[in-house]
Ligand SMILES: Nc1ncnc2c1ncn2[C@@H]1O[C@H](COP(=O)(O)OP(=O)(O)OP(=O)(O)O)[C@@H](O)[C@H]1O
């Protein structure tokens with residue numbers, strides 16, 4: 001299956017997940033099934049495992065137990081083919097906006113986006129990358145290095161970089177934490193619109209009431225993370 005075909009079949013499926021960090025269990029999810037193309041918020045108190053869940057879905061953290069499927073692909077099967085296979089799967093299928101922007105400091109803004117396409121084995125599509133920056137209010141900043149940007153601008157570049165490969169699964173970790181109301185709304189508009197255009201699944205981990213209010217589907221992780229219980233927001 002190619003990454004492009006995977007876009008139409010995206011979704012998340014978790015059964016019997018247990019994640020250990022520092023020698024203790026930090027996240028347990030009995031069952032979580034997110035339909036392809038769904039958009040939802042992942043909420044819960046600080047330390048409940050939101051970032052951990054996104055890291056598992058991105059294939060960055062190997063769980064102690066459980067089955068995790070992303071875009072109809074079993075992550076354990078990809079991992080068994082080695083780190084290169086996992087890196088390629090992640091680059092093509094998952095767009096991760098980390099809690100800290102983590103941009104390439106030596107590259108300018110545009111090259112940060114084009115590097116993401118390169119790592120996924122995709123052609124550069126420079127004009128599409130510039131159009132995406134424009135949509136996020138970053139036009140004219142494409143030749144700046146990350147250190148020459150504000151925190152909020154860096155966060156929007158990280159968002160653009162996560163979207164530039166048109167991933168089947170978009171994972172955003174507190175993407176509005178450094179943004180004012182106008183830029184938060186714009187960033188969420190772009191996230192939702194790009195996900196809808198591509199039929200991608202979108203999960204946004206957040207504490208932010210502005211973010212939660214936008215999503216009909218809310219996945220609430222309990223404080224002690226005994227189970228991930230999908231709920232519907234009122
Ligand atoms: N590298 C690590 N080593 C050991 N424990 C860790 C590590 N990273 C996170 N943890 C622990 O795992 C648990 C879940 O952390 P996680 O970062 O997923 O929470 P979170 O819900 O994203 O919190 P926040 O809302 O503050 O971002 C916490 O108890 C945390 O202390």
Ligand SMILES: [Mg+2]
Nearest residue numbers: 050051099173
């Ligand atoms: Mg977190």
